[in-house]
Amino acid sequence: MGFSIGRAGLSPGMTLQEPEIWDSSGVQAALSGTLIVPGSVVDSLRLRDQLLGYLGNGDEEIVPVISVANPRDSGFYRVMAVDCPSTKESMISGLHRYTLTLQPVPGYANPSFESILVAALKSNVTGNVAADGIPWHSVPAAVSEYVLLGLPTYVVTTGSSADGSLYYLNHGPISDWTGSNSARYYLPPASCYLGAASFEQGTALQAVVGRQLAQPDVVNWRLSNGLIRVTPNATAGKLDISAWSGVTWLGPKTFKFVIGGNLVTGWTSLTVMRNGPECVSIRLGLIWQNWNAMRGRAWLDLTLRRGNFTVVGYWSADQAYTFLVGRDTAEASSAIAGLGTGTTPGIRATAVDGNGDSFAIVSVQQAMTQDLPNGTLVTAATQKSADFGLFYGGANGNGSWAMVTQEYLVAMDEKLQIVAR
């Protein structure tokens, strides 16, 4: 790693050169330099997009800046201005000049993070109550001075992601929460994106920064958080999910989607709705059999949070349909036991697969019909929207399925800000 601003400069093969000028007035820092990805004009433009994506980026208002040449300047900053024009010459050479204006946050080298966590029991038809849901929060293991204000006790487990170790903190049950609570902690700049939710696009896949500069490429993309990855299958309209084993990526497991009895056969569009290290959310426009452009819209929203093994999905359509999600290749499954007095929230693989992992599909906000021999869930009635969660991970027996359900039952949101110590 040399120089990086947020995710810009972190992607393999797309390093950012140290700025030629770092003019710091104390209140602001003006940086200027050049960027280039040797040998690839396209990748130079993609690196440029990563820088430009931080201007007006509401999902990452504070970014870590790391300078190997000037480590005293490394810390957390707001990006106030970004300028990286493309000229006829830069489009040929791949060499782009950039200027940045950064504003250091209070105590920029060692600030305090505050995650405002909003948690509530999802409205559900499974009869689950607040005692059944467990809010959770995941941070890189390099965190220090962590406390959840108002709820000092929590269970900590350590997990391994492709980026490094994560702490996984269960604060629960949700009946102990009063709506929102704030977690305070510190993360060094180099650990900010460890286990972070990310959205990548292109060939080779590179991180997309912000919401505006995503390309209309529905074929080459990936959602990831270092624990689970979601990619489009080679057959359009299907998704692959891979799981981190602790050593390597396992899978993928392929899932299909069916609307009104018609198989989803492709995507019309891809929209990035949220793109921050704590959460990424994208929307796919759907094409399905017997579809034509005049028949209205159907969308599939996919959301991935840091530390979560479950991809949260949400169907929506202009008209009422049945919505089915399930294994592309039939896989025997069993109903997941309901929590407390609740009914079954979904299905899971009856046996672990060749990787020693299992899939699960959960859904709690509308009545679902389970097809256990084939491993699918379908809404019991036609409707315009439906929720689901796709899990793929370690085979830990029924105790793990309870945890999957407990976490899925909680609607959570995290807003990250820097506060003065």
Add this chain to the structure above:
Amino acid sequence: MPVTQRLMLPGTWEISLTADAPKDLRNLLALLGHVLILDGDVDARQLNDAGMKATSRYTGILRKRRTAFTLGGPGLLAWLGDEQGKGNLYETNVTLTNGTFAQWVAALLPTSLSAGSITAVAGTLTKTFNVYSDSLSPRGAMDWIMLYFGGEYRLNPNGTFDAGANTALFRMTPQAIVQRTAGGRDMAVVGIPATGLDFEQDADDWSSRVLLLGASSGTAQGNAPSNPYKDFLGNAAVIKRFVSDPNTPNVGAVLIQMAGNLATKWSALHNQITLTTDLYDLPRDVAVGDNLWVYDPQRGLIDITQQVHYRGQILCPMTVRVLATTWPVQRGLGVYYRDRGGVYTDLTPYVAWEPPGTTHEIGAAARKF
């Protein structure tokens, strides 16, 4: 020169004309005519008066010419009673015995407006509005009736007057959500990105109990629906409010109902949220009187009892009422002057358009001292 619309108040509007607006056109713009704003630039010659009224998204009364190029005045609701209490005042007492909500609305509505959709609100009232001793404009009388029955009203840009429960008149189930970050349109929810979101909260008006003095020394008391507050010594907070309302007849049931309604009114905290957004033509999605979702965890604007699927996530927004909207007269709208004879003059080519930026007062109206 924006338009300000307020819930059950006339509001104001102002439009500036460009310097090249012809003099002969400006000469046509007589006071106490009307200005209509449409969603698009239509050819007024192809629509009759009823068609123009039906298409209008806002109608104001031309009551002020600050300069030769500036038009302004109150909204159409001023025909019900303006800010000074002037209007088509009653010259004979208005009396109903066991009058229903709809009967009272019909009895109080002046001839300058026509009845639109009047939906029932439970209850009856026997009362006389006295011309001189009550000295209420039709709007003042109508406001009193609304407070008594628990109803609301809305004046449409075509001059029709709707009244009933707020659920019958406005979108009480929100269809728009406000966040700090940019948001697009889901199928059922419109995202409103806020360029400014200011939250002000106070308990200046909070009262635990109302003491009502009505007509002829009739009295009644009403308690706030809930009282979670305590005084310095740990006792339940007691903050009583004295209300003198000679319009409330000295009838036991009426006094009690009115006292209860007043106690409910004065038990609400003043939560004022000022929202500014650049979203184009916001009033098409969110009108005054509608409910709106607001989500800003950093300011505590959340409600975990409420969940909304939006942009792939479940958010827990607060529901707040839009009480006023100030919106710019932006390029793309159509502006027309209607004279006393119902003849229209198209002002659209000569309007000095405003930049985007709509401000909502939501939750509670801004205090004006």
